[in-house]
Amino acid sequence: MMMASGRDSNAFNLLDEPWITVLTGDGQERDVSILEVFEQAPALSVIGGEVSTQAFAITRLLVAFLHRALDGPADQPAWAALWEQPALPMERVHAYADRVRDRFDLFDAWAPFFQVAGLRTAKDEVSALEKIVADVPNGEPLFTTRSAASLVRITAAEAARWLVHVQAFDPSGIKSGAVGDRHVKNGKGYPIGPGWSGQIGGVLAQGADIRETLLLNLIARDAQTYVRVGGAADVPPWERDPDGAAWAEERPVAGAIQCYTWQTRRVRLQGSRDGVTGVVLANGDRMAPQNRQNVEPHTAWRYSEPQSKKAGHPVYMPRRHDPSRSVWRGLAALLPSISPRGSTGGDPARLLAPGVLQWLSELIEEGHLPDTFVVRLRVHGMEYGAQNATCAEILDDLLPLPAVLLRQDRPAAGRTADGAVTDANSAASCVWRLAENLAQAAGAPPQSGAGAAAQERLYAALEQPYRTWLAGLRPGCDLVEARSGWQRTVRAACWPIRDELVAGAPTAAWTGRPVNQRLVNVPLAEVWFNNALRGVLPLAYIDAKTPVEVAG
Known part of the structure; x- marks a missing residue:
């Protein structure tokens, strides 16, 4: 008591x-x-x-x-x-x-x-x-x-x-x-x-x-x-x-x-x-x-x-x-x-x-x-x-x-939302690799920090778009089209970062140097990036009228 x-x-x-x-x-x-x-x-x-x-x-x-x-x-x-x-x-x-x-x-x-x-x-x-x-x-x-x-x-x-x-x-x-x-x-x-x-x-x-x-x-x-x-x-x-x-x-x-x-x-x-x-x-x-x-x-x-x-x-x-x-x-x-x-x-x-x-x-x-x-x-x-x-x-x-x-x-909507996070992470990995390749082409050591900085720029760019996109996953929405739209958003966020990284690459990076027994330079790094991005965001490229520049 x-x-x-x-x-x-x-x-x-x-x-x-x-x-x-x-x-x-x-x-x-x-x-x-x-x-x-x-x-x-x-x-x-x-x-x-x-x-x-x-x-x-x-x-x-x-x-x-x-x-x-x-x-x-x-x-x-x-x-x-x-x-x-x-x-x-x-x-x-x-x-x-x-x-x-x-x-x-x-x-x-x-x-x-x-x-x-x-x-x-x-x-x-x-x-x-x-x-x-x-x-x-x-x-x-x-x-x-x-x-x-x-x-x-x-x-x-x-x-x-x-x-x-x-x-x-x-x-x-x-x-x-x-x-x-x-x-x-x-x-x-x-x-x-x-x-x-x-x-x-x-x-x-x-x-x-x-x-x-x-x-x-x-x-x-x-x-x-x-x-x-x-x-x-x-x-x-x-x-x-x-x-x-x-x-x-x-x-x-x-x-x-x-x-x-x-x-x-x-x-x-x-x-x-x-x-x-x-x-x-x-x-x-x-x-x-x-x-x-x-x-x-x-x-x-x-x-x-x-x-x-x-x-x-x-x-x-x-x-x-x-x-x-x-x-x-x-x-x-x-x-x-x-x-x-x-x-x-x-x-x-x-x-x-x-x-x-x-x-x-x-x-x-x-x-x-x-x-x-x-x-x-x-x-x-x-x-x-x-x-x-x-x-x-x-x-x-x-x-x-x-x-x-x-x-x-009914897990389809949740899986679509989770898949969209995977899309962002996969694209961030592509951006990371591009930045690291460009840095190493210019003579920087591996894990220079260039990749991490570029990756965070992408996540920051996707912060509000993801929240807006997520709010649109309401009952009855077309989940395939929603995922396609998101991949297009991610692709669009990647391009300015790619362009800035390429434009900012020093002269030495265009000539390049061997890294792990293969030549790495700006043109090759950009081609690898474009191919990789197409691979991780396939829905963004479906029915595209003009292909993004991808090596043949």
Whole structure:
């Protein structure tokens, strides 16, 4: 039975106090409380914050809250009933909020939200706020215009946002050694890895407003074959006894709700509702990433052959985002139509789509969402520095996906979209080889970097065209013509790069030199490129009235 904390002048209850940054339908930014988010969800467009990863962490917190408030949904029909309503069921939300209200006070003396009451080090050290403010990691400005003075004190609302973020994305590295933590050595908490959300490639389904976003990510309990969510043990930290300084090396993970609210750190904010000035930040519950695909639905998964051989059974790892690559270039891993969760009956699948997109695929197949619906994939990720000890880069991307691309029972559209990525990659390889051949013809060593630069120019040129083309893959469209049109787009993007590379080749490259026992010069390199491009983009050349210059 939970103890009542009592009300005092220092209370800052996140259910009632505005702290979550949102954008309204007309683009205005403001802060709202947890209950206000749910009440006003149809009129709010997205959740924001100081950095995009805050939005990911806070959205998952809200989804966990809604799961518990609704005790579900139990199945697809129950979900469809929620989707058809213009607003969230606030009577049930308020009833649940009343039951857990005492656990949402940021400065409660017994159970402060997402913190440990009385957490301290042997010397009572308190760290500066840069320990939790991710856009100023370890005092080095990264994505911010904030001044050093602004880190002396932050508002309770901002502290709450960073508190949720630090539990999800805090980098690894040495932490404060908390009294009561048996793992502490020499007064230090040694690295246990980044926060759980920092170990995955975050993928949220985003709707037209926050109500849609919450519901699209609200997976039913009967989706047990690929995501465990709900159940007696799958509860958030505000429904169990408060944590102490001690933490578990491998606490069992019962389901998705626990992943959404995993307590990777033990934290105590120093301050009050009038402002927060410091933090005690220690290690919390460690979660290893291997084979969490049945409890973590907001990331794609990849089969790890080395780990599988070592373990003697299939091992899957979260497929983290590469900040140097746009999300569309890894589309195959996201689509259930390409990387389904179902058993293939043979070798382990190389990729598994995010559970949340498998869930949406089933909703589309059963008619609860139309094929014409557009799912906006919001991709979040944190890139860490050396030894995962600092925040290096934050990834935020948005990719609108026509729902038909997700359908596992009708995979043709998804395969066409994936094939188009292959077209881009194949053409990029041709461009890479052209640039390298020209560089070597002029005397440069292999792998000079010329190819990589040319390749990135092509990907940049295809960035917006691919997104536009993808949006056109609607039900009933001619997929063969769509693929042909895309290959023509890729070919057209290659030509200016080819022409500039050839025009910029130095005089020595026209004469050329032997490379691997064959002559390489500008005319030969251009002929090889044109032939190679025709080979990888055959549909672009069908019925062409005038052949592109290709050697006979």
